[in-house]
Amino acid sequence: xxxxxxxxxxxxxxxxxxxxxxxxxxxxxxxxxxxxxxxxxxxxxxxxxxxxxxxxxxxxxxxxxxxxxxxxxxxxxxxxxxxxxxxxxxxxxxxxxxxxxxxxxxxxxxxxxxxxxxxxxxxxxxxxxxxxxxxxxxxxxxxxxxxxxxxxxxxxxxxxxxxxxxxxxxxxxxxxxxxxxxxxxxxxxxxxxxxxxxxxxxxxxxxxxxxxxxxxxxxxxxxxxxxxxxxxxxxxxxxxxx
Numbered sequence: 001x002x003x004x005x006x007x008x009x010x011x012x013x014x015x016x017x018x019x020x021x022x023x024x025x026x027x028x029x030x031x032x033x034x035x036x037x038x039x040x041x042x043x044x045x046x047x048x049x050x051x052x053x054x055x056x057x058x059x060x061x062x063x064x065x066x067x068x069x070x071x072x073x074x075x076x077x078x079x080x081x082x083x084x085x086x087x088x089x090x091x092x093x094x095x096x097x098x099x100x101x102x103x104x105x106x107x108x109x110x111x112x113x114x115x116x117x118x119x120x121x122x123x124x125x126x127x128x129x130x131x132x133x134x135x136x137x138x139x140x141x142x143x144x145x146x147x148x149x150x151x152x153x154x155x156x157x158x159x160x161x162x163x164x165x166x167x168x169x170x171x172x173x174x175x176x177x178x179x180x181x182x183x184x185x186x187x188x189x190x191x192x193x194x195x196x197x198x199x200x201x202x203x204x205x206x207x208x209x210x211x212x213x214x215x216x217x218x219x220x221x222x223x224x225x226x227x228x229x230x231x232x233x234x235x236x237x238x239x240x241x242x
Contacts, residue, residue, distance in 0.1 A: 049216015062100025063223030124165040152237035172218040
């Protein structure tokens with residue numbers, strides 16, 4: 001009798017497990033009741049994720065079929081044609097087609113970036129490049145025992161990344177690493193110099209390589225929303241006050 005009950009309990013357990021495994025399915029990441037299933041075999045769609053690094057945190061979104069433009073604020077191209085009464089001048093704001101965008105918080109500065117990304121479903125790989133810029137919203141003044149400086153605390157960066165799609169197709173997730181080359185005012189270096197060599201401490205503009213990690217997931221099978229990314233490439237500036 002005990003053996004019969006044990007076998008019956010095991011049978012019910014297996015049946016329950018099988019039934020639970022059938023809930024959801026490979027097209028909706030096994031999330032019960034998911035009203036927006038995602039097809040992992042379709043390369044088209046939106047991929048959203050996060051980007052992290054030392055003093056870096058942000059979000060990314062890219063897609064195989066997204067319509068978008070990126071403009072550099074303050075940069076225009078002026079073309080003049082004709083002469084006399086037939087002369088015409090046309091001013092065009094710089095813009096180009098991109099596949100994605102990012103908003104990244106870098107050492108107190110909110111930056112925006114454009115992305116160009118390649119998704120290879122067969123090799124389960126994602127590769128991308130990005131360009132972005134941003135500046136601190138408030139003025140910054142640095143002091144040493146001898147001098148003071150006004151600082152335009154801006155950041156400009158370019159970068160690349162590589163990621164792997166999950167080996168489980170139903171997961172629709174990706175994870176990878178990359179590098180950003182960031183041009184900025186070296187605040188940490190200046191503060192160290194004030195402590196160690198105060199008489200010669202001067203804020204410097206540097207370009208540093210910073211490692212980043214990316215994680216994300218595919219969220220849609222299509223991307224039809226248009227968007228505009230505005231990059232403000234104000235260079236870092238250090239000017240002596242006294």
